[in-house]
Amino acid sequence: MEKEQIKSLSGQLGCPEVYKDFNSRISMLSGDTTRISVTGNINTGKSSLINALADTKLEVSFLPTGKTNRVVAKEKASDSSAVESESEWLRSQQLELWEFPIKEMENSLNSFGLHYVHTDLCVFLTNAQSVLTRDEMSHLDFLEQVGIPTLVVLTKADFLEESSLAEVCSYAKNIIARRKYKSIMLLGDMKGVPVFLLADSVKNAVNAILRNNDVKKKSRMALRRLFEACAITQLFESCTKRMQEIDDKVKKVEDLAIEKENNLSDSLMDWGLLQNKLNERRKETSDKISDSLEKKRTDVIRQLTHSVEMSNDVKLFWEKELPYKLEDIMRNNSQTSMHTINTDVVNTINWLNGEIRRTFHTGLSTLQPISCTIDSTSMPNSPNPELADNKNMRIVARVGTAATVIAAATMLAPLGIGGVVMAVSMMAGVGAEFFMNKKQGEAKQKVIELIPNVVDQAQNKLLVDVSDNLYNVYSELVRNLQSFQQQWREEAEKELQNENSVALFNCKKEKEKWEGLMVEINSLSEEILNNK
DSSP: OHHHHHHHHHHHTTOHHHHHHHHHHHHTTOOSSEEEEEEESTTSSHHHHHHHHHTOOOOOOSSOOOOOEEEEEGGGOOSTTSEEEOOHHHHHHTEEEEEEEOOOOOSSHHHHHHHTTTOSEEEEEEEGGGOSOHHHHHHHHHHHHHTOOEEEEEESGGGSOHHHHHHHHHHHHHHHHHTTOSSEEEOSSOOSSOGGGGHHHHHHHHHHHHHHSOHHHHHHHHHHHHHHHHHHHHHHHHHHHHHHHHHHHHHHHHHHHHHHHHHHHHHHHHHHHHHHHHHHHHHHHHHHHHHHHHHHHHHHHHHHHHHHHHOSOHHHIIIIIHHHHHHHHHHHHHHHHHHHHHHHHHHHHHHHHHHHHHHHOOOTTSSOOOOOOOSSOOOOOOSSOOSEETTTTEEEEEETTEEEEEEOOOOOOSOOHHHHHHHHHHHHTOSHHHHHHSOHHHHHHHHHHHHHHHHHHHHHHHHHHHHHHHHHHHHHHHHHHHHHHHHHHHHHHHHHHHHHHHHHHHHHHHHHHHHHHHHHHHHHHHHHHHTO
């Protein structure tokens, strides 16, 4: 049951290697023979003892070989890596011997468990000249904790004096007694002889352990529980990591939401810059029209001066022909100015749309198009509207497939040029009496002197009218821009809120999943502890 649960949890947590390692380890716990590991540091006589126990000829080396020897009874040999033995003891007791050198390893149950996975009973060799070192005690502590029966054998005793050997044996017994070991015992009747001469004593002690305990079953069950605990620990760590990742993700979502809100607030400055740039473009258009009129001023004055000089009746010219000619000139200038406005406003709208897309990453397809209407006259949509209609002085801007009508200005009618001439006449004292009292030449000269003033007054009036219309157009653009900004902000805030809610909801659901798996892991851990 635990095996299937570990497999399922490993898959759900995305760490199949946990189950793979666990399954590989418990598969090593199978087999009919009882496995005895002969364990010890280098040069403690492991190979010599195995040769004496199993009547084999393993190579004896005083250097670390890193090699693990396995000795089995000839009838039980199943692979070429095992050393076959004619030993009746191995055959009759269904034993196999494993030679394990003590290695430097991580001080963890997982590492020790993997090292002793082939151990049902341990014969632990320690050099009497440096008995039970710290590393050796770590191994004995593990063997005791798991419950693997262990026989401690003092080797190299033949190098000690009898009195010294007695002290060493007493020291080893005291350590084992002080630690209150239950699964670990010291080989009794120690003698100052080479280790291979202790073979019979080791056999007798091993046989006694085997008679009094179901060694194979208990040791393998203990190792299985250990490997289950190690797997559950790995699953716990993996699940904890997943939950921490979700907590980190939630923190990132919250931080990102704050960052986006700050960016949203900062974007108000960008909208303000756009509005400032609109005002700058309006001024540029106004200056362009003013410069254009100024350039035409000399020609207008020369044209009208020539008309005065060619006139036969200067009074009639001043009162009738001059207003008509000047109004016709100003009308043409008005149309030119309106065309300039038309072109600049269309360019401004295209520029504004591009700036909005580039700066705010949105397009007009999702929001209302920017447009403005000055007069109430509507212009019907058509498949291919003209860019500018000089007759009605409207601008038609294409946005996608829809036509947006933008009225730039109305005709400057009446232009009031007659009023301009009359005002100049009054200020200059040029009236009927003036023309009656003056000779034709003198009257012409006076009129010619007044022509620049008349032209300036007419152009100023035209420029004021044009500027008013231009201001109205750009004011409408600004109002639409502000409305667009408000709509964009509301939608951006709504989108940000929805995005944040969805992200947090997904995090919550994912964490609930890991929390559910953690409950299963804890439940499985309790089952293993209760069955220990």
